[in-house]
Amino acid sequence: MTSTPETPLGVVGVVDAVTAQLRGRILSGEIRSGDPLTEAAVSQAFGVARPSAKAAIEQLVASGLLVRTAHRSARVVGIDPETVRDVYRTRTRLESAALRELASTRSVPRAALDANAEILAMPSGPDPATVGPDLRFHTALIDALDSERTGRMYRSVLDEVRLCMAQVQGRRLLDASDIGAQHADILDAVASGEGERAAALLDAHLSSAEERLVEALDAD
Template sequence: MTLEDRSLGVVGIVDAVTRRLRARILAGEIAGHTALTEAKVSELFGVARPSAKAAIEQLVASGLLVRTAHRSARVVAIDPEMVRDVYRTRTRLESAALRELAAVRTVPAGASDANAEMLRMPAGPSPETVDPDLRFHTALIDGIASERTSRMYRSVLDEVRLCMAQVQGRRLLDAEVIAGQHAEILDAVAIGDGDRAAELLAAHLRSAEERLVEAVGE
């Protein structure tokens, strides 16, 4: 049964196609540089071309697809420059959030829960660490209770996931190592040392940035 057959309404159909297409891109099922025409998306999901076009435009707006003049939209292909910009943007946003949290010595429960989940994982690098890792960092941003900052951060996270998807999870660290670095950051927040928390975060993200840049180069 196609999406059109489910009586979702035009907006519901577009949103459903957008979610499915986004999920396939972020899972690495659709490679970088892949052209996504209205006809291709229409056939892929069994929807009318206007719905396919609207879904494509939503993903262009979110940064997962790129369109140049008179050309089909294509999946963004990551390169070292993009990786560095994405991670430095993360560092700026998260460092500011950590300083605010440390000023009131507040450790977000969501960050602690995500880190505890990582500690329960089996030893060794695994793509399964990606989701709790990103939930940890998202919880830091959400902890300052700024709707706009959270919205900005989530737009960056799509590009982070895209980077990870296109290198197929290479260069991942052991879950225990990541969780240990996270714990140090939270400890600094808990004692009110915002500068220390920001320094630890910068080192943590810089390490991830370098591993991704190396993987892209391969």
């Protein structure tokens, strides 16, 4: 990890900056599952005070990317089949409810269309670059409800969702054209007012990613 000097932004700004850098390195695989993150190591690597390093670690523990057990250093959470299934099923519950509500007024989020357009423009084949627009597509469904609490609930598992998605595409398990086509079908159902069909399509879409990742993890 490269050093980043303490800035005049104040403690909160420093903590957020360190948290963002650590989050990016975890999600990219630079910091791997099971790797320990100590306050001393983070403090030295980023040139920040120990309390700032501790606060950044605690933020990542709260978001689910790190886990800390009694008298042990925080470690990057391991992605196992049980975690994958729980994360994907939590997503399905929240996003299915969002789709039914959106379909009741035939409201297709512009942000979801734009995100999926990025995916459809990608060359056919598995590509880790789909993770960003794919996540924006699904988040747009939740944000379109304009509910602060629903959005907060969804974002409480967002880092774990991103970690799972990065694992799926990092292993090149899903084709970009398939993802885009499935997204388009979901939005068509919403536009037609078919909430149950949209929810069923979402379930099939997320279940496919879930099963492929679980199979890959079992094989490992």
